[in-house]
Amino acid sequence: MALKSVPARPPESRTTVGRLWSSTVGKKAVMAVSGAVLLLYVVAHMVGNLKAFAGQESIDGYSAFLREFGQPILPHGGLLWIVRTALLVAVAAHMTAAIQLARRARRARPAGYERRPKVQGSYAARTMRWGGVIIALFVVYHLLDLTAGVLNPHGVQGEVHSNIVADFQRWYVVLAYTVAVVALGFHLRHGIYSGLRSLGVASAARAKAVKATALGVSVAITAGFLSVPFAVLFGIVR
Amino acid sequence: MNYTLRVWRQDGPAAEGRLVDYEVDGITPDMSFLEALDLLNERLVLDGEEPVAFDHDCREGICGMCGLMIDGVAHGPQRATTTCQLHMRSFDPAHPVVVEPWRAHPFPVVRDLVVDRSALDRIVEAGGYISAPTGSAPEAHAVPVPKPDADEAFESAACIGCGACVAACPNGSASLFTAAKVTHLGLLPQGQPERTSRARDMAQAQDDLGFGGCTQTGECTAVCPKGIPLETISRMNRDVLGGLLRSR
Ligand code: HEM
Ligand code: SF4
Ligand code: FES
Numbered sequence: 001m002a003l004k005s006v007p008a009r010p011p012e013s014r015t016t017v018g019r020l021w022s023s024t025v026g027k028k029a030v031m032a033v034s035g036a037v038l039l040l041y042v043v044a045h046m047v048g049n050l051k052a053f054a055g056q057e058s059i060d061g062y063s064a065f066l067r068e069f070g071q072p073i074l075p076h077g078g079l080l081w082i083v084r085t086a087l088l089v090a091v092a093a094h095m096t097a098a099i100q101l102a103r104r105a106r107r108a109r110p111a112g113y114e115r116r117p118k119v120q121g122s123y124a125a126r127t128m129r130w131g132g133v134i135i136a137l138f139v140v141y142h143l144l145d146l147t148a149g150v151l152n153p154h155g156v157q158g159e160v161h162s163n164i165v166a167d168f169q170r171w172y173v174v175l176a177y178t179v180a181v182v183a184l185g186f187h188l189r190h191g192i193y194s195g196l197r198s199l200g201v202a203s204a205a206r207a208k209a210v211k212a213t214a215l216g217v218s219v220a221i222t223a224g225f226l227s228v229p230f231a232v233l234f235g236i237v238r
Numbered sequence: 239m240n241y242t243l244r245v246w247r248q249d250g251p252a253a254e255g256r257l258v259d260y261e262v263d264g265i266t267p268d269m270s271f272l273e274a275l276d277l278l279n280e281r282l283v284l285d286g287e288e289p290v291a292f293d294h295d296c297r298e299g300i301c302g303m304c305g306l307m308i309d310g311v312a313h314g315p316q317r318a319t320t321t322c323q324l325h326m327r328s329f330d331p332a333h334p335v336v337v338e339p340w341r342a343h344p345f346p347v348v349r350d351l352v353v354d355r356s357a358l359d360r361i362v363e364a365g366g367y368i369s370a371p372t373g374s375a376p377e378a379h380a381v382p383v384p385k386p387d388a389d390e391a392f393e394s395a396a397c398i399g400c401g402a403c404v405a406a407c408p409n410g411s412a413s414l415f416t417a418a419k420v421t422h423l424g425l426l427p428q429g430q431p432e433r434t435s436r437a438r439d440m441a442q443a444q445d446d447l448g449f450g451g452c453t454q455t456g457e458c459t460a461v462c463p464k465g466i467p468l469e470t471i472s473r474m475n476r477d478v479l480g481g482l483l484r485s486r
Contacts, residue, residue: 005360006360006364006443006446006447007446007447009442009446012486014485016482016483016485019482019485020479020482020483023438023441023442023445023478023482024411024441024444024445024450024451024452025441025451025452025474025475025478025479025482026478026479026482027451028451028452028475029475029479101409101450101451101453104409104450104451105408105409105410105411105450105451105453107343107410107448107450108342108343108344108409108410108411108448108449108450109341109342109343109407109408109409109410109450110343111341112341113307113310113338113341114244114257114310114336114338115309115310115336116310117309117310117311122455122456125453125454125455125456126408126455128453190454193454194453194454196472197454197468197469197471197472197475198452198454198472198475199475199476199479200472200473200474200475200476200477200479201472201476202469202472203469203472203473204390204467204469207467207468207469
């Protein structure tokens, strides 16, 4: 039989990041770490949102605090720009790695099977790629809505409470946020589970704990994010 | 009993393939799946047709040659069972049974149901060994191995290299196979000196041969006839990353 040999490859990178990026295992580690940065942000954001329940001064004051943080050492909004830069780098690394790995997977499995029942993979695992796309599109809409204010019926920067209340009076906005947040929940459930495995943390002894952590964190984040739009819709926050 | 076997026929690596329906009667419930294919081939030969090419050797679940995609499940519907150990009683004669070869870019079809799995050998050659002087067998008690490590290493060593994990993986990844090989040596004292370079070299060979990356879907473990656990991949990743973080 034609014995295939390992194809020649370019010389190895001298930087650690270069070596990681040129390997599928390393690239998944980059995805896991950038995903962890995004997860930290999402947790902080979700907890911050809960200030909406404490009334207008609380959440508007929190928004102002985030902008004034570190003055006069940092300029106005300095903290936000540091966070935004970190998020942009993380999103770029996460997405580029995901796209490259998805293309490699398609080349590795060009033909499908005639009959293919679902054997194992959870719904969350099977929807990672499209889920990521939905979340990315949502973030663009969300920035135009609540950060820039251009898609918001109130749309005044700094008046976070009024922006939120004006926004979530409309059921279709609540629906759009719900779809995105539920997609985020699924993405996080498999993302946390898989990320810990990519980093080599999930030994057989810890497998159950890894699974439970992934589920618990993603349910908490989903519920926390959904609480504000629904509270506005049902008149609890007004 | 009468079964319809819907079998992939392909004359050669470059030829177009197609699924062909064969009515096979005289199949008994305790025939193995390969025996049913033997029966089909006897009829085909008597009719002057080309028999269906399929791989097999030991027919007792230890050589790893017999992998087939049966109704879309690698090695068929029974868990932890190779195709040769599968019985026809697992199938309902009312439905055609679809039989296809493993499908992955690094596993080209040779003919009909036979694929070239030598890419797995290339992965093993990249590091699936220990560098030790050969000669007379060493004293078995010279190097003590803790029982849990010995058990786990043995569990990984049970991999028969059948390639079902690759066939089932939506990414065409060989991670479960490579992880089993990396773990089996990496857990034993004899495997320590080359532990991280071995993991890294074998993972690299896997990439270079065109296998996909792992997304932890778990399709591989579900079909593995030897039940290699998914955590084995996490263990391999730890060693590969350990290797990548260091410059050579
Ligand atoms: C129901 C759920 C959510 C609500 C009520 C909400 C609310 C808000 C508000 C009010 C702002 C603007 C804050 C300010 O201008 O001071 C904001 C910014 C932002 N949100 Fe959300 N958000 C939600 C869900 C999400 C999700 C699921 C993500 C991402 C996965 C996300 C990502 C962002 C980002 C990236 C910013 C911009 C931060 C910046 O650069 O200023 N949000 N959100
Ligand atoms: S890991 Fe399991 S499925 Fe993969 S080659 Fe080894 S025995 Fe076959
Ligand atoms: S023929 Fe050897 S494992 Fe099936």
